[in-house]
Amino acid sequence: MKNTLGFIGGGNMGKAMIGGILESKIFAPENIMVSDLNTDLLNTIEENYGVKTTKDNNVLIKHSQIIVLAVKPHICDIVIKEIKDKIKEDAIIVSIAAGKSIEQIEENFNKDVKIVRVMPNTPALVGKGMSAISSNNKVSEVELEQIINIFESFGEVELVDEKLMDVVTGTSGSSPAYVYMFIEAIADGAVLEGMPRDKVYKMAAQAVLGAAQMVLTTGKHPGELKDMVCSPGGTTIEAVKTLEDKGFRSAVMEAVRECVKKSRELS
Template identity: 60%
Template sequence: MNKVIGFIGCGNMGRAMIGGVVKSGLLKPENVIVADGYKGSLDIASSEYGVNTTMDNKEVAKTSDIIVLSVKPNVYNSVIDDIKDFVKEDVVIVSIAAGKTIKDVEGAFGKDIKMVRTMPNTPALVGEGMTGICPNKNISKEEVEEVVNIFKSFGKIEIIDEKLMEVFISTSGSSPAYVFMFIEAMADAAVADGMPRNKAYKMAAQAVLGSAKMVLETGKHPGELKDMVCSPGGTTIEAVATLEEYGFRTAVIKGMRECTKKAKNM
């Protein structure tokens, strides 16, 4: 890609994205510029990836063909106020904030803009992110593909309708937290039965990683894969029956639906 990408905000997600585009070779470091109010974050980005840095959001606005707003939702409007009169005419704005709709961001700019609303998740930090992508009506297919390639550099993507973005948040954006809780609970049970904790975490995490890979690579229904493990009268079906007794699936479903509801009301 022969364009300049600017990042406003250099927290964990911003750095994950910067690392993805640079490490993948999608962009040369000199074609990336990053702004943040905290110099320490910029120093990390500069030393790790060799990108250009600044503490002036306007400098990013003036030089970038694609701008990623990787700041918290509560400062979106103030950041946009700071840059909206300095962005290039055909700039593509990429948002990553929960609760900020395409209409919200367009309204903050106060003019027609090319925009893609996205929602990445924290596994982007290890190159295994999952991102939901929703372009607005002003952006071309070629420009959407450029944004898609950014997010593919640190994981997988799905293009979805904006009305499903809150569902995506509960399914993928927030779900790493549920998975971490599951791994922690598995490890606690193993420790209770005598397994050293460091080994328990490793075993539980690898089981989750391998199981997820089976779903993605075999294309088989999760229920079918579960049945393959559950031998008649065996240990696994005993555990599955106990999880069902205590409402495992119901708890997951209820938790995710509450997450979706909260996202819709932000």
């Protein structure tokens, strides 16, 4: 039972985490189990990752010390109902469901359970995840450390006050989607101007990667870094003016706000 990890739900986020964890080698494939309703998906996961799979969530909880709820938020209630009577006392439940509060999960279990709430993101798959973590008071420091180690194996971790979790969803949980749209839009602009499509995604993505790395490593304000690209009377400031005219910042801020609102509604 020790050091066994189970994923209930082998969809996009479950697979991204499994990929990141296996790459870092903190768990051997035979110590990871995935349960899902979809047999084809389980077969693919077993083939690609070499982990154990089952269609029965109660088989999974028997084999796993740490159980990640990686199903859609409304499915969590159904899954908890299914497993709550058989859950072991020392099991740690890790919920990654958007908008599901620790209190709601405790109510669903209706008994003392160790619960950690995490908001990860899909770049976990390539070791560049960002995860925010909160836990209830049943989780010991050692156990929390164990969970932090798992999420640090595929990226960065921040401990946050649970009341900020919905904001985290809008900030790092969902934002990879906004960034992919941004990359796609830069690429489409380049194609419009005659660049072959096979080159544009690399160019746009590498620029985004490098810019993000600049924010993380220089400690400079993003505005200062932007100013460093804008030569006086040059090309970039023309682009910046157009983005301002079209409401780029406001659109992104509104998008984050709507995302956070939806996450709050889920609770």
